[in-house]
Amino acid sequence: MPEYQLEIKQVVDYPRCRIYRQFIRALMEDQSIRVSGGSGLFYFTALCSYANFRTSYRRIDGISYTVYPGEWICTLKELSSWFRTRFQHQALGIMEKLQQQHLISYCLLGRGRAVKYKIQGWKRHNTILDYNCPCQKETGFFFMPIATATELVSTGSCSEMDIVLDLWLSTIYNDEQVQGSEIGPVVYLRNGTGNPLVTYAELGERWGLSKATVCRLLKKLEKMGYLSLLSFPGRHGSAVYLQTYLSTMFQISDIMIDKEEVAMVLNIKLDLPDEVASGIDMPALEHEVFVSNELSSVSKQHIELIIREMAKILSAQGIRCFGCPKSKYKLFPLSNACGEAIIPPGKKAPPVYHVGLSVLCSDGRPIYTFELTLTHNGDQRRNF
16 A cells, blocks of 8 residues: 655745634634724624525525525624624624725615625635535635735724734745744745744734734733744844644644744854853753864854754654763764855855764664754854
């Protein structure tokens, strides 16, 4: 029987995003996330989550209505509960605004007791089935155009629910075009850089909020278990990883995100103490380390710190050899130029060192081989 290896990747440039109805239902039931005063993204997404893929019928007040693909009919009371409005006329005001934006069309039926709406452009983004059958509303998924979501977010200040959906629609997993996406589902605003790091100022401008409000909201969502917020010093910014994205989108187990691993992948410098000022007693490494004489440009103390950080990160990824005290580490230069600063003519670039790291078993047999790139900033404290 042939064996297959499955690898899941998500493409950055895909113009639509798959949204599961169970996820939208969970958001609608979460009363701790505010929906008022939003841009309309949540309201439009909620309407899309009920739209038909095929023709069906619904009976309201003794009358049977035909509902075609891209449409749905509901009572005004149901619509108000979806939108969490106190009065029904407020829900109709939201529908009117969405209709003015040419996203939906709607009409009132049964003397205003029922609302029938249609999603404009539904056929372009979602498959329409040519047979009549009751349409499930609690399961399955639909496609949301990224352009439509971006336009809605740009119309005004976003509510907390709008922001959750915007983060969800902007998330990328395991795409080589986006740094850090191989570690976990990371929020990427599709700015063409391939770097997912964002600042509170950028997010505030996108959502129409202040930096303080963005900071407070992201920490709230992190505490609620919606995301992992990794903030880095200086002007690097923050990386946002969603916590339940994999289990919802791909039905696979969610993973823990390690900040040091993200920093290494995103090439955020590792801060090491100065050798002279480091009279601190560091715990000795449990493993035996062999260092080539060609690596004299990097101190043994710094090498031990770097290996310690690497072992912590790779052990979390399931590489057991880094947790075995019998393992041995061997560092060696990858070229004859190792140890020399690579500085282009006329530019003061920091020195770069390319180092090979082999993990050996107790019998000297190599198990893993890694390539390290170390960049020395030349400050009083060393960054790699």
